[in-house]
Amino acid sequence: MDDRALQALAATAEGQSQGRALEYFEHLKQSNDGWKLCAQAFTSGRYQSSDHVRFFCLQVIEHFLKNRFKVSVLQDHQDVRNFILTCLQIQGENQTQEKTFLKNKIAQIASLAFVVDYPQQWPSFFTDLLQTLNLGHLAIDMYLRICLAIDGEVVDREIVHTEQEMVRNNFIKDAIREQCVTQLTESWYQIMTGYQESHPEVTCMCMEVVGKYISWVEIGLIANDKFVPLLLSFMKMPLLRESACDCIHEIISKGMEPVAKTKLVESFTSVLESTGVFSQSQDEDADFLAKLSKLVNGIGINLTGSWQKLVKAKEMENASMTLQALENKVPLMFRFLGDEDDDVSGAVTSFAQEYISVLKQIRPHAAKQRENIEGLLCHVINKMKYDESYNFEQEGEDEAMFQDYRKQMKTIFNNLAQLDGELVLVTVHGIITRTLVQWESMKLADVEIALSLLYTLGEALPASNGQHFTGDLNKATALQEMMRLMITSRVSCHGHSAVVLQFFETVVRYDKFFTCEPHHIPDVLMAFMDERGFRHSAAHVRSRAAYLFSRFIKSLRVHMQNYVEDVLKRMQELLILNTPDNGCHLLSNADQLFMYEIAGSLIVSSNLVIEKKQLYIKQILTPIVSKFEDMLTKLLVESDQKKQLAYAQGINNAMALASRASKGFSSQKTMQQYSCTPAFTDALKIFIQAVNVPVHRQLIQVGVRQYLHRMVVCLEEEILPFVPLVLENLLKQPDAKELHDFLPLMNQLIMKFKSAIAPFLQGVFMPLVGTIYQVLNSPSDALDPNAADDKKMLQRSYFLFLSTIVTNDVIDVLKNQEMQNLHNLLITVVQGAVEVPDPQSQKLCFLILRRLVEAWGGGEDGTGFVNFMYKSIIPACFMAPLKSTFDLRDGQSSLALGECAACLKSMLAKKGENFKTYLQAEYLPTLNLPPELSQEFCLAMESEIKIFRNYLKHFFSKAKS
Structure with a gap:
């Protein structure tokens, strides 16, 4: 080494x-x-x-x-075997405690050798391992880790295995069952009995092994008079009981026939109850209680599963016995569901859900079942309450965990409502009635849960399009009473933000209530407007109130006529722009967007005379424009980079607010109808000045484009003179991203005005297209990862722009271009169809070509298009799908191929026999196609488009294979 x-x-x-x-x-x-x-x-x-x-x-x-092990020589297999056994020997003889990560790695190595060599080349694998157990607890520790590692390789269902690996794994399990499973289970028993006191951690790991292997070994090897009393005795030992819980859970979760499963579960439950295991006090260790709760959950789920199978098999006598066993476990579920520790409670929620699903299938319910439903509802409502320790001011991990837990409780609540909607409605009605008449003297948690339950009823009880106040008279009456009490009780004046926010959420959820009782609207409007809403001391309350108010106004616009001017007056302070110089007012920039949208919508939808509408719109826009000009002036002379950015963001925000103020107008309610056009076009004249700003150009242009998009919707032809001004500045310093972002505006104009825009479009078309060519063909910075993406998106936008032209009655804009310019443009489309490895662009290109064929392909029209069709479009239809980058299995490529097929059929429709003759006699032979295949292709073209698309896919798949 x-x-x-x-x-x-x-x-x-x-x-x-x-x-x-x-x-x-x-x-x-x-x-x-x-x-x-x-x-x-x-x-x-x-x-x-x-x-x-x-x-x-x-x-x-x-x-x-x-x-390489699988294909290595026999000696290598022997050497690996010796290495593994030596590791075990060293561990036992030296009594040296290895680091955990080293032990786990050795175990993994042993399991990798095992799955290759067992049982053929190393039939004595387990015998060899078992012989090391007399070396002491460290050798046993390694043996158990190897057992767990083998489970990971062979059994673990969370690991995805190939079909070949699954066959191998089943073969290995069969061999273990046949050869040595009895010795293995005996070794586990000896380990658990021999080390429970001296080395409890070894006994715990052994129980984990038993839990892993029980899923595929014979149940009688574990669930017997030897193992079960041992496991039950461990339930009383603090160091072993959690592992014993998990082990028993795995045993009762083993796949079995339903009757046998019920007997197994009942036998364990009976003994556990008789020994008082389930009677632990709430002062008990929370981790152990959570394990017990998980075990109870497993008991309930397994009994439910057995009942479902028995009902499906129509074994009603056995199903009835299993159902009774399940009913007997409901008090256990209640005991743990109601535990004050949410981890303990949460561990049994699946049992609660499954029990509800059983009750949904049983009608009518027996008295005890109705009692259980009421008990479950009571527990769920109680557990949804906020704990006194909940930190509303600074929510951390504990608070996030409670919110997740509360969602689980809400899910059970909703399912209970589906099971017995009347009970849930009556229960919530009672809670609301008792709470709201005395909310000032009640705890925060009780007041908040009352409103939260009323809110949750909106999703728990079915209603079409939120129509809770029509149809079912009992439900409508109860909901109206609760809403009326919530508003008249003035619980919205509660000092805690959680209650205030829940009030606003509930008001908006049940907005249809105010259609029934509109006289309550002023109270709610005031709540939004005063210190409970927009002027609340907490920013998050003000922010949420702004959003909810916008929804409230939109929904009840018809009922707002009497309050429009008062609301606008009270909103004035909220419409003051936040700028770098005056800081942030009550609402943030994002929150003010809702305010401006509300103001614009209220003005436009009101019954005010047009002159007043004009005045109010002007009062909204004038401060925006004034602040905009001020910030723009300061930006142009500012040298500090941070302040430059702040002014640029302020400029962008000002335009965004003006855009939102226009939301009240639409293509049906245009500015022209209300004589409000000058106010918005005057603002546009000022905003457009900002496109020349040398710093933060993109940020500011986003705001200009956003405003222009809104003006296209709301204005008529008055918008057209402004577009060349923006385009002129854009073309001075062409940038791929800016062009890509600008083209949707052109598409929007074309789709709105269609042929009426042709004269305007004729003048700007070639300068714009020429700039796009220039940017696409310019060299990219190899170090800039975004440059290539920007060009790809611009290219796709360019083709989308052309497709918008050919599909919106302005195709003559192309026809009227100079011949050379038109030819160059057509070449880019053909290249896009064939050369661009982007199926979305290819689809657009074939769409453009098809539309041009339909418009110009019928005869000689002076453009030379028919000749271009034969020389360029036909080859494109074949060369594109034959490209290696064209993946016929890809969904987007399939759509592109569909447009290619439609293009070919359009050429056939325009040129008929002439087209078929050209294909058969001239073009297809260049692809080395035999005459019979060329004839087959032409016949296929005459079939329906769907059939031809499928044929074309098969044709090119065969050609590329």
Whole structure:
């Protein structure tokens, strides 16, 4: 061994030395005898004090076993065997405690050798292992670790195995069952009885082994008069009881026939109950209680599974016995579900869920079952309450864990509502009634849970489109009473943010209530507006209130007519822009977006006269524009980089707010209808000045584009003169990402105005396309990983732009280009179809070509297109799918091939027999296709498009094979 290289394995070694060690590591892994050198070094004792060197040796041996052992010579197999047994011998004789990571690695090496050599080449594997057990607890420790490692290789269902490995594993398990399983189970019994007091950790590991192997060994070898009393005795020993719990859980979870499974579970449960194991007090160790809870959970799930199988098999007598056994375990489930420790409670939730699923299949319910349903509901509601230690101000890991636990309880609550909606409704109604009439004198947890349950009813009780207040009269009446009480009780004035937030959440969930009783709207509006909502002392409450208020207003816009001006007046303070100079006001930039959207929506949907609407819109936009100009001026003279960024972000935010203020308008409610066009176009004139800013150009252009997108929706032709101004600045310093981000705006304009945009588009088309060519053909920075992606996205956007033109009645924009420009453009589309290894771009290109064929392929039209069709488009339809980069199995490529097929059929539809003759006589022979296959291809083209697509896929698959 190269000691100098090995010394560099230490964590303190320098980089160069570590590099040498890695090279030596690779050399030993690839060397035929490297593993032998490592095996000798490991067992020689020479490196006994160097754990990192010994682990290094084991990794080399592991590499050999995983990659070359199966095909190695017999002597290598014998040498590996000797190495493993020597390791066990050394461990026992020297009584030297290895580090855990070394022991686990040795066990893994033994398991890798085992799966290759057992049973043919090493039939005495387990006999050899068992002979080492008399060497003491350290040798036993290694034996048990090897058993666990074998389980990982052969049995563990969480590890994905190939079909070949599964066949091998079944063969190994059969051999163990036939040859030595009795000796193995006997060894486990001897270990558990012999070391329970002197080395309890060994006994615990042995129980883990039993739990792993029980899934495939004969149940009678473990569930017998010898093992069971031993395991039960361990349940009373503090150092062993948790492992005993897990072991019993694995035993009762073994796959068995349902009647036998029920008997097994009942026998264990009966003895455990008789010994008082389940009667532990809540002061008991929480970890042990959690294990017990898990065991009870396993008991319930296994009994449920047996019942389901028996019902399916129509064995009703046995099913009835199993159901009774299950019912008898419900008090156990309640005991652990109600435990004050959430880990203990959470461990039994699956039992609760499964029990509910059983009750859903049984109608009507017996008195005891109804009592169980009520008890389960009571436990769930109680466990959903916040603990006094919950830190609302600074939620950490404990709080996050409780929220996850609470979600589990809510799931059970929802399932109980599906099982007995009336009971849940009556229960929650009672809690709401008792709580809200005296909320001021009640604990926070009780008030919060009352509102939370009312909120949760919205998802627990089915309702079409949130219509909880129509249909079922009992439900509608109860919900109305609870909502009315929640609002009139003024519980929204509670001092704790959790209650206030739950109030707002509930109000928005049941917004349809205010359609039934609109006279409650003013109270809720005030709650949002005052210190309970937007002016609350906690920022997270203000933020959530802003979002919820926007939903509330949208839903109840029709009922807001009487409150519009008052709401707008109270919102004035909330609409003050946050700037680098004046800091942040009550709401953050993100929260203000909702405020501006609400303001715009209220104004547009109100019954106010147009003059007032104009005035209010102007009052909203004027401060934005003023602050925008101020920040833009300061940005242009600012030299400090941090302040530059702050001003750029402020500029972007100002445009975002103006965009959101326009949300009240739409293609149906245009600005023109309300004479609000000047206010928004005047703002646009100012905003466009920012596209020339030399710093943070992209950030600011995002805001300009966002505003333009909104204006395309809300304005008519008034928007068109502004686009060339943006485009002109864009073309001065072309950038792939900016062009890619700009093209969707052009597509939006084309889709909205269609042929009406043709004159405008004619003027900007070639400058824009020329700039795109220039950027795509410019050299990329090899060190910039994003440059290639930006170009790929721009290329795809370019093809999408062209496809938008040919599908929206402005195809003449292409036809009216100079002949050479049109030809160059068509060449880029053909190249995109054939050369670009991006199936989405290829699909777009074939779509463009098909549309052009449909428009221009019928005759000579002066563009020379028909000639181009024969010389370029037809070859593209064949060359693209034949490319090695065109994966016919890929979903996106299949879509591209579908467009290719449609393109071919369009050419056939336009040129008919002439097209078929050209294919058969001139083009297809260049592909060395026999005449009969060419004829078959042309016949296939005449079939329906779906049939031809499938044919084309088969045709190219065969051609590429």
